Amino acid sequence: LDGAFKINIDHHHSNSPYADINWIDPAAPAVGEMVFDLRHALGIRPTPEIAENLYCAIASDTGSFQFSNTTPRALAAATELARLGANPTGVAEKLYFNNSPEKILLLGRVLTTLTMNGRGTIAIISMFKSDTEALRLKEVDTEDMTTLARSIKGVEMVMFFKEMAPETFRVSLRSKGNANAALVAEHFGGGGHIHASGFTVYGPYERLIREIPATVEGLLD
């Protein structure tokens, strides 16, 4: 791509303007919605196929119209894209009804490890190498596991311990509201965004699972 003329369209604040044209709008609910707006300027009427792809981008970026970027603007774009031929059910099928049986079994195993801190603000779940090996899974999308743990009433932060090697755990943090996952990760030598971050810890699982959430509880105060 080095020699090509590049256009960078994004709605993430953190985007670095690397291209020849950079259009970064953190106020936009989704990239799909930005590209959809662009069609006006270009005088293009999206085909049903293009409409479906843009609808998919919006549905995916808004977590199926559940995240805080589900603005009237995002919903209006989705409405027009459905009128132009996008199939909301087809998109949902592709995005959310595409799991393997092994992934659902793994989800079950991970959720049975759930523990909570005393106040009910931190949910802790864990995944072990023995789980993924028994199910012959290599790369797993674990995002909906944290989403389910985050769906517990009162939870401000999810800590997801993933065993990478003996006594080595990658901890993913997902937070809601004001709970700052980036600050917590930095405390443990990691990094990330306010609502999504991560760090690595070493030691026996039983000790980590007791000590780390206690420290995080203090940091959240």
Next chain:
Amino acid sequence: LDGAFKINIDHHHSNSPYADINWIDPAAPAVGEMVFDLRHALGIRPTPEIAENLYCAIASDTGSFQFSNTTPRALAAATELARLGANPTGVAEKLYFNNSPEKILLLGRVLTTLTMNGRGTIAIISMFKSDTEALRLKEVDTEDMTTLARSIKGVEMVMFFKEMAPETFRVSLRSKGNANAALVAEHFGGGGHIHASGFTVYGPYERLIREIPATVEGLLD
């Protein structure tokens, strides 16, 4: 309510017109969308609170804009309701981020029981009295457990075995596409709709879990 003047607004085909005024529109994506349309005729501008309740009804009826009733009409109503002050994130929080830790643990246990038929068209999950008793759960909403099993690629039908008493299982069926859950339930003396039905079976779990799905596989052909 016996002496009162009754208005019945529904979008279910099966609704029996019991009221003084009956407005049943099976083509409507959601009741919330019908009530929303009614405001035009009545010349009412919904308050933000009314808008939020109607938005909630639409989001809930369409499974957060994932079911086949997610029409342009439903999305357009959602857009205008968001403009009138409905908060999509707040609604999603109340609908989907309201679980107890016990329910998530139960979800985990249930999902670890997953088995599939050889063809991968039937997903079988089970819940035992010992699970609900250990977690001190009485009434549990199990709908999202079947939704997760249904999210497996290629699955046409989910069979959810729920132990009601020793050797007594209530089997909930949830199907996709053309797979007729009502017909299967009727075969076993139960009943329901094409995509949601149920029946009761008696006998030792190990035998039921082997024989019933085999019979269902034959019925699906």
